[in-house]
Amino acid sequence: MNVYFQEETYSKIKNLVAKREISRFINEAVEEKLQQRQLKQKEELRKKLIAGYQNRAKNKNLQETLRTYGEMSWEDLSNKLGKQEKKDDKLNR
Numbered sequence: 353m354n355v356y357f358q359e360e361t362y363s364k365i366k367n368l369v370a371k372r373e374i375s376r377f378i379n380e381a382v383e384e385k386l387q388q389r390q391l392k393q394k395e396e397l398r399k400k401l402i403a404g405y406q407n408r409a410k411n412k413n414l415q416e417t418l419r420t421y422g423e424m425s426w427e428d429l430s431n432k433l434g435k436q437e438k439k440d441d442k443l444n445r
Contacts, residue, residue, distance in 0.1 A: 355378070357365070369377045408414055 365374060365377065
């Protein structure tokens with residue numbers, strides 16, 4: 353693989369790193385940058401998840417629906433869904 357640097361950047365690397373160490377130095381620098389970006393992405397995702405959770409927690413209609421379903425047994429829920437599907441089928445005919 354070939355990578356091209358601006359002359360100024362390459363000169364800085366050559367002045368700081370021994371010739372045989374340049375590849376390792378660049379690889380370590382890239383790995384470090386990748387880790388920083390991955391951490392940033394994880395933090396952004398975490399913030400989005402928190403915001404989404406907070407929005408859902410504020411949604412009173414959703415909370416009431418979830419509370420209703422939480423109080424229903426699986427059998428009740430299955431029966432209700434089955435009845436709704438039959439009703440929908442009749443309407444679509």
